[in-house]
Every structure is written in C-alpha cells, then in structure tokens.
Amino acid sequence: MTTQTVVLRDVRATYGTGDRQLVALDGVSVTFERGTFSAVMGPSGSGKSTLLHCAAGLDRPVTGSITIDGVVLDGLTEDDVTRLRRDRIGFVFQAFNLVSSLTAEENVALPARxxxxxxxxxxxxxxxxxxxxxxxxxxxxxxxxxxxxQRVALARALISRPAVVFADEPTGALDSVTSRSILDLLRALVDEHRQTVVMVTHDPVAAARADRIVFLADGRITDDARVPLTAEAIAARTTHQVVKPC
Incomplete structure (x- = not known):
C-alpha cells in the first residue's frame, strides 16, 4: 500500500480566458502522506481553495497530474471521478452543507443514498x-x-471510511471553544485512525494543530513547514510569504 494518499505534480489551474485569465495554481507539486494532518495557508487569492478542489477532483487543472489513493485522475471520466470522490474522499466545509429537512442521521447517510x-x-x-x-x-x-x-458534517465525511478528508475552513464559522473541539476530532482521526487530513485555513491557531503547513502565494508554494509551530510563528510566516523566483 502506498504511503502517498494525495499527489499533485506540476499542477496548473486557470480561470477565465484571454486578457481576463487568472492563474490560480502555477505549477504546484506537493504530496500528502497517509496518516498526516496538513494545513494549507495563504492570503486571499493565493490558490488555497483551488488546490483543495483540484486535489479532490472537484476542479480539473489545465495541466499536471493528480493521484488520489493510488488512482491517477488524468483521463478519468466525470462519472469515474464522481465515484472516486464518493468512495475515497470525505469533505468538510465551512458552511456545513446539511439538508435542513433531514435529521442528523439522515444527513450522514445521504451521500450513500x-x-x-x-x-x-x-x-x-x-x-x-x-x-x-x-x-x-x-x-x-x-x-x-x-x-x-459541523460534527454531523464530519460524521458524513467519515462514514465511507475515505482515504483522505479535505476540510475547507472547517472552523471558520465557529467560536473558539467549538473550533477547538472540531480540531480535536480532526487531530484524533490522524493520531488514532491513521486518517489523512488536508485542511485549508486562514487561522494560525487551527494550523498549529497540523503536522505540516504548506504556504501559498500567487498560486505557488512559498514555504513548507514540517515541524510543529506556534500560532504566533505561523502568523509571522504568513505575513512574510513571497513568491520565489523560478
């Protein structure tokens, strides 16, 4: 079994066309190992959410290669990618995305149904x-x-026992105490169940719970910290991120 749950190789993603084309990811290569908790940080427009969406197969890059749990996405049909997301990927979003008319247990069961x-x-x-x-x-x-x-959303993400959980600002709409409890759950997934978690966040306190922090600016990786950092150190690094020349 591979230890690499998610692999991006030279991924380039753009939005718009012609003079209005925006480069969201500019040749990004990064690997997320099995059983690790990674945070992705950067200023607005840096490409954080695009990286997450491409890694999860929600968006297709212009060029580059993406592999999830040993499956290469290149050339897969939309139906194939949908099945892959359903069976091997869990999602947790800031907005919860629960169906208001369904109970907690019905929301958890909904993707399978x-x-x-x-x-x-x-x-x-x-x-x-x-x-x-x-x-x-x-x-x-x-x-x-x-x-x-948000706990219901996390349960929904976990019921299929996915290879990776992608979390996009999972604590962004929560108070500090509740945020801590959600981060505790994500941390336990990694420490107790060898789950892979990739979390986009703007919050240095949330990022400090990760094993690793990938910093983005202008669609490129500018720093990759693989040692524990304090929230203060993370905040300082975030404000000093610049794109390194090619």
Missing part, C-alpha cells in the same frame, strides 16, 4: 457516536448548534 446504497444503521450510529452526537441523531440542523452541525 444518493449513490443508490443503503448504509447500515449501525455504521451511521457509529459515525455520530464518534463525533459525540449519539444522542442527537434525530435532530434536524435547526435544532443543533453550529458546532453540532
């Missing part, structure tokens, strides 16, 4: 128990706090 599968009730219950919501499984999003909604 949309794929034509009926997840075992025991698996749904276990996913909610893992995020501390065993007693809230029949509650709808409006009956849950923001932190509880």
């Amino acid at each position: 949309l794929a034509g599968r009926r997840p075992p009730a025991a698996d749904v219950a276990a996913a909610l128990t893992a995020v501390g919501l065993a007693g809230r499984r029949r509650h709808r999003p409006s009956e849950l706090s923001g932190g509880e909604q």
Whole structure:
C-alpha cells in the first residue's frame, strides 16, 4: 500500500480566458502522506481553495497530474471521478452543507443514498457516536448548534471510511471553544485512525494543530513547514510569504 494518499505534480489551474485569465495554481507539486494532518495557508487569492478542489477532483487543472489513493485522475471520466470522490474522499466545509429537512442521521447517510446504497444503521450510529452526537441523531440542523452541525458534517465525511478528508475552513464559522473541539476530532482521526487530513485555513491557531503547513502565494508554494509551530510563528510566516523566483 502506498504511503502517498494525495499527489499533485506540476499542477496548473486557470480561470477565465484571454486578457481576463487568472492563474490560480502555477505549477504546484506537493504530496500528502497517509496518516498526516496538513494545513494549507495563504492570503486571499493565493490558490488555497483551488488546490483543495483540484486535489479532490472537484476542479480539473489545465495541466499536471493528480493521484488520489493510488488512482491517477488524468483521463478519468466525470462519472469515474464522481465515484472516486464518493468512495475515497470525505469533505468538510465551512458552511456545513446539511439538508435542513433531514435529521442528523439522515444527513450522514445521504451521500450513500444518493449513490443508490443503503448504509447500515449501525455504521451511521457509529459515525455520530464518534463525533459525540449519539444522542442527537434525530435532530434536524435547526435544532443543533453550529458546532453540532459541523460534527454531523464530519460524521458524513467519515462514514465511507475515505482515504483522505479535505476540510475547507472547517472552523471558520465557529467560536473558539467549538473550533477547538472540531480540531480535536480532526487531530484524533490522524493520531488514532491513521486518517489523512488536508485542511485549508486562514487561522494560525487551527494550523498549529497540523503536522505540516504548506504556504501559498500567487498560486505557488512559498514555504513548507514540517515541524510543529506556534500560532504566533505561523502568523509571522504568513505575513512574510513571497513568491520565489523560478
């Protein structure tokens, strides 16, 4: 089994055409190893979310190669990529993306049901128990706090036992105490279950929980810190990121 869960090689991604074309990623190469927690940071427009979306197969790069859990995305059909995302990738977003009319357990089961599968009730219950919501499984999003909604989203991401969890600003809409509990859960996925987590964040406190921090500016990787850093040190590095000349 490969230790490389996600591999990007010379990935270039653009938006728009002609004079209005914007280069979002400019030849990015990066690998995320199995059983690690990586944070991706950078100023607005640096390419953080584009990197995440390309790595997850949500966006197609103009050039370059992307591999997820040993599967090369190049040349796959949209249906193939959709199946890969469904079976091997978990997503957690800032906006939670829960269906308001469904209960917590129904939201957790929804991706599998949309794929034509009926997840075992025991698996749904276990996913909610893992995020501390065993007693809230029949509650709808409006009956849950923001932190509880994000826990439901995390349970939904985990039920398929994905190779990697991509988290896009997962604590951006939460207070500091609730944010800490979500980060604790993400950290436990790595430490206790050898899960791979890749998190985009602007928050140095959140990034400090990761094993590694990849810094972006103007679509290029400008720094790659693989040692623990304090939130203060991360904030200082973030403000001094510049694009290195080719």
